[in-house]
Amino acid sequence: MNEEIHTLSGAYALNALPLRELGEFEGHLSRCETCSIEVRGLRETAARLGAAVAEAPPRALKSRVMAQIAEVRQEPPQIEEEPAAEVVVPLRRGKGRWALALAAVSAAAAVSIGVVAVNEIRSRDASIEQTQSLLAAPDAVVRKVEMVGGGSATVVASESRRKVMFTSELPALDPSRTYQLWTIGGERIRSAGLVDGGGIRTATVELPAGTDHFGVTVEPAGGSQQPTTEPVMLAKVV
Amino acid sequence: MGFVNDVVPLSVTGRSPELDELLTSVARGDETAFERLYDRLIASVFGLIRRVVRDRAQAEEVAQEVMVEVWRTAARFDPARGSAMSWVMTVAHRRAVDRVRSAQASSDREDRVARMGGEVAYDHVAETVTTRLEGERVRRCLDGLTELQRQAVTMAYYGGYSYPEVAGLLKVPLGTVKTRMRDGLVRLRDCMGVER
Numbered sequence: 001m002n003e004e005i006h007t008l009s010g011a012y013a014l015n016a017l018p019l020r021e022l023g024e025f026e027g028h029l030s031r032c033e034t035c036s037i038e039v040r041g042l043r044e045t046a047a048r049l050g051a052a053v054a055e056a057p058p059r060a061l062k063s064r065v066m067a068q069i070a071e072v073r074q075e076p077p078q079i080e081e082e083p084a085a086e087v088v089v090p091l092r093r094g095k096g097r098w099a100l101a102l103a104a105v106s107a108a109a110a111v112s113i114g115v116v117a118v119n120e121i122r123s124r125d126a127s128i129e130q131t132q133s134l135l136a137a138p139d140a141v142v143r144k145v146e147m148v149g150g151g152s153a154t155v156v157a158s159e160s161r162r163k164v165m166f167t168s169e170l171p172a173l174d175p176s177r178t179y180q181l182w183t184i185g186g187e188r189i190r191s192a193g194l195v196d197g198g199g200i201r202t203a204t205v206e207l208p209a210g211t212d213h214f215g216v217t218v219e220p221a222g223g224s225q226q227p228t229t230e231p232v233m234l235a236k237v238v
Numbered sequence: 239m240g241f242v243n244d245v246v247p248l249s250v251t252g253r254s255p256e257l258d259e260l261l262t263s264v265a266r267g268d269e270t271a272f273e274r275l276y277d278r279l280i281a282s283v284f285g286l287i288r289r290v291v292r293d294r295a296q297a298e299e300v301a302q303e304v305m306v307e308v309w310r311t312a313a314r315f316d317p318a319r320g321s322a323m324s325w326v327m328t329v330a331h332r333r334a335v336d337r338v339r340s341a342q343a344s345s346d347r348e349d350r351v352a353r354m355g356g357e358v359a360y361d362h363v364a365e366t367v368t369t370r371l372e373g374e375r376v377r378r379c380l381d382g383l384t385e386l387q388r389q390a391v392t393m394a395y396y397g398g399y400s401y402p403e404v405a406g407l408l409k410v411p412l413g414t415v416k417t418r419m420r421d422g423l424v425r426l427r428d429c430m431g432v433e434r
Binding site: 007008009010011013014015016017018036040041042043044045046047048049050051052053054055056057058061062064065066068069070072073074075076077174175176177220221222228 | 253265267269272273276280281282283284285286288289297298301302305306307309310311312313314315319320321323324325327328329330331332333335336340373375376377391392394395396398399400401402404413415416417418419420421422423424426427430432
């Protein structure tokens with residue numbers, strides 16, 4: 001256990017970590033069982049500090065909340081990941097790096113089931129097919145990018161296909177946080193959807209014309225209109 | 239059954255299996271369970287948010303966002319990873335902190351206060367003997383901390399400050415603040431008898 005990072009558990013339980021360290025610590029947390037147990041106890045403790053300052057809100061709040069939830073769709077339960085072993089990925093003949101990239105990306109895509117992608121949960125086959133088709137595009141750009149907090153992401157983008165695919169292992173986040181994908185073109189930053197952490201994730205999203213970067217941030221659950229934190233990953237897509 | 243605010247304050251000690259079950263039912267779309275969960279938790283949720291954001295109208299907005307988020311994302315609650323109370327309070331604290339950190343630049347803040355500040359229909363049911371007793375116990379535990387531990391924990395939790403901000407305000411090194419926050423919480427945990 002890394003003692004230095006481990007001392008952040010208190011600040012983390014109090015939501016007092018600056019964003020730079022938040023991603024790093026959550027990455028560490030997903031690999032450190034002792035730390036998760038400690039954080040759990042400290043969170044319970046912090047919650048009691050909150051309960052100690054209880055104060056009743058106006059009655060009208062309840063009617064507003066009850067009226068609003070009647071119109072808000074709930075997130076479906078998390079889908080269990082299926083074992084990837086049965087999946088046979090037919091690899092096309094490729095040369096050098098391309099073949100390697102394709103193999104790596106397809107293997108990742110094969111286990112990318114738990115993604116809450118932009119609009120739908122894609123089937124495994126569709127995901128692999130899409131990946132292959134994207135890689136086959138004459139203008140496909142493949143980049144391997146470091147993730148803040150460790151690990152790497154593969155980003156495949158094709159201007160002609162107007163698609164960008166992102167795959168990486170994303171550490172589990174606290175339920176009140178989510179990963180959010182962004183396409184960036186000049187000054188314009190557009191949300192490309194939300195992805196939950198907790199395993200290898202793959203998402204294929206539209207690449208609006210003029211996009212030059214693709215990024216991922218950690219945002220409050222439900223996502224943000226514009227990024228509110230430093231990206232955990234940023235890749236050039238041209 | 240109307241919206242009578244039948245607020246039951248949370249117990250500071252012990253985990254409530256009933257709350258965990260309620261939240262699990264909420265994940266399945268049970269609005270009655272949500273209403274009961276609301277009644278049980280709203281005073282804690284609102285009190286915490288109010289302590290962090292201060293402004294009452296903004297606190298109401300954030301509390302509403304929090305409860306709707308609880309409804310929307312209840313499926314993510316995993317009883318094996320903590321109590322329902324801790325889960326909900328974490329969402330509440332995160333949202334409150336996000337609000338104060340982003341609202342520092344917001345210029346429409348005063349406008350909003352002026353627009354919504356007139357509402358005065360408060361409910362005092364929650365101010366029961368129980369709340370005062372539980373609050374008393376937490377305060378006793380806080381008194382058991384060193385001055386620096388207590389300041390570090392309360393400035394972060396009730397003030398919404400990040401640990402580097404706390405270090406700056408208290409003029410102590412970053413590393414010291416980090417360890418005081420952890421030591422302070424560990425001592426509180428043991429004092430309150432929180433299950434691990």
